[in-house]
Amino acid sequence: MKFLSSLAASLCLLMTAHAADLRLGLVGLDTSHVTAFTEILHNEKAKDHVPGARVVAAFKGGSADIPSSIGKVEEYTTALREKYGVKIYDTIEQVCANVDAVLITAVDGRPHLEQARIVIAAKKPLYLDKPVGGTLRDAIEIYRLAEAAGVPIFSSSSLRFAKNTQAVRNGSIGKVLSAETSSPSPLEPNHPDLFWYGVHGCESLFTVMGTGCETVERRKTADGKIEVIGKWKGGRTGIFREGPGYSGKAIGEKGESPVGSFDGYAPLVVEIVKFLQTKQAPVSPAETIELFAFMEAADESKRQDGKPVSLADVLAKAKAKP
Numbered sequence: 001m002k003f004l005s006s007l008a009a010s011l012c013l014l015m016t017a018h019a020a021d022l023r024l025g026l027v028g029l030d031t032s033h034v035t036a037f038t039e040i041l042h043n044e045k046a047k048d049h050v051p052g053a054r055v056v057a058a059f060k061g062g063s064a065d066i067p068s069s070i071g072k073v074e075e076y077t078t079a080l081r082e083k084y085g086v087k088i089y090d091t092i093e094q095v096c097a098n099v100d101a102v103l104i105t106a107v108d109g110r111p112h113l114e115q116a117r118i119v120i121a122a123k124k125p126l127y128l129d130k131p132v133g134g135t136l137r138d139a140i141e142i143y144r145l146a147e148a149a150g151v152p153i154f155s156s157s158s159l160r161f162a163k164n165t166q167a168v169r170n171g172s173i174g175k176v177l178s179a180e181t182s183s184p185s186p187l188e189p190n191h192p193d194l195f196w197y198g199v200h201g202c203e204s205l206f207t208v209m210g211t212g213c214e215t216v217e218r219r220k221t222a223d224g225k226i227e228v229i230g231k232w233k234g235g236r237t238g239i240f241r242e243g244p245g246y247s248g249k250a251i252g253e254k255g256e257s258p259v260g261s262f263d264g265y266a267p268l269v270v271e272i273v274k275f276l277q278t279k280q281a282p283v284s285p286a287e288t289i290e291l292f293a294f295m296e297a298a299d300e301s302k303r304q305d306g307k308p309v310s311l312a313d314v315l316a317k318a319k320a321k322p
Helices: 002-019 033-042 073-084 092-097 112-121 136-149 163-169 199-209 266-278 285-303 311-319
Strands: 022-027 053-059 087-089 101-104 126-128 153-155 176-183 213-220 226-232 237-242 247-252 255-258
Touching: 022 033, 022 092, 022 266, 033 053, 033 073, 033 266, 053 073, 053 092, 053 266, 073 087, 087 092, 092 112, 101 112, 112 126, 112 136, 126 266, 136 153, 136 285, 136 311, 153 285, 163 199, 163 247, 163 255, 176 199, 199 226, 199 237, 199 247, 199 285, 213 285, 213 311, 226 285, 285 311
Parallel strands: 022 053, 022 101, 053 087, 101 126, 126 153, 176 237
Antiparallel strands: 176 247, 213 226, 226 237, 247 255
16 A cells, blocks of 8 residues: 555656646657657656656648658657657647647748748747748748747757857857858758758858858859858858768857767757747847848859859848738
8 A cells, every 4th residue: 555655646746747847739740850859858767858848739741742751750640649648630720729839840841831820820939940931031921920929939950059069159269250060961852952951050150150141152062062151240251061960160269169060959959948938039030030041042142153142132032022
């Protein structure tokens, strides 16, 4: 009897602790991020466990014209339902009705605007996995809708929160004068070139350089890879290069430092939970929008055979009524 009483007390404490957790909903089950994030949140024995939230609901989504999307939906749906007890709903509206906050995790950026409209209308705090949208125009509209509705929102690659990148962001080498980052950048024909995967290395670049990029030139490296050179206000330079891994270097007023590493998903999940608890985004809309303008400007420079392209012009075009 004493054992049963102790067990009941432990279960009661566990249930009470979990009752205080934020209830999260996922929209788009076509990326490994959904199981990775959920494992970090649910597995209390994992070394990188992040407390404070649990995934309780999800909407499948999936894009039929992207094999890597539609081909993974059922696998991840099954894992969420059977391993983590996540309830799968038929609509995003149903997910919103049963959660405190939403993570749009769809790997395809094109449906993000319409998905975000529903979440914002439901007044749920929102994290958008990369890319924010399928175009710069979509990204701008998502942030406009969220601001108008007073809905907390943020988006980021996990690369932003790598330890070495954050150290430089927080002043370890003083003001950053120049930086170079690298990440894989496979292309997906339905997205601007860098939106699909190059966004990771570009996010690292903007994390250490900050806002203020004025022009972008796109070239090819000697081995035919993507190279994007950004000129920042004050004569600073930031370069993204397509490469086999995640790396980079920043040079500052007080020295230099490696940047751009990938430290797993836990640092990002920590920031997501903190954001949902405080409603304070760790990345400003202005910085994220400029990051996506940088990447869209790279495509425009490509169309113009590598000529410098003004970010102000790219942003003005994206903000103009279609």
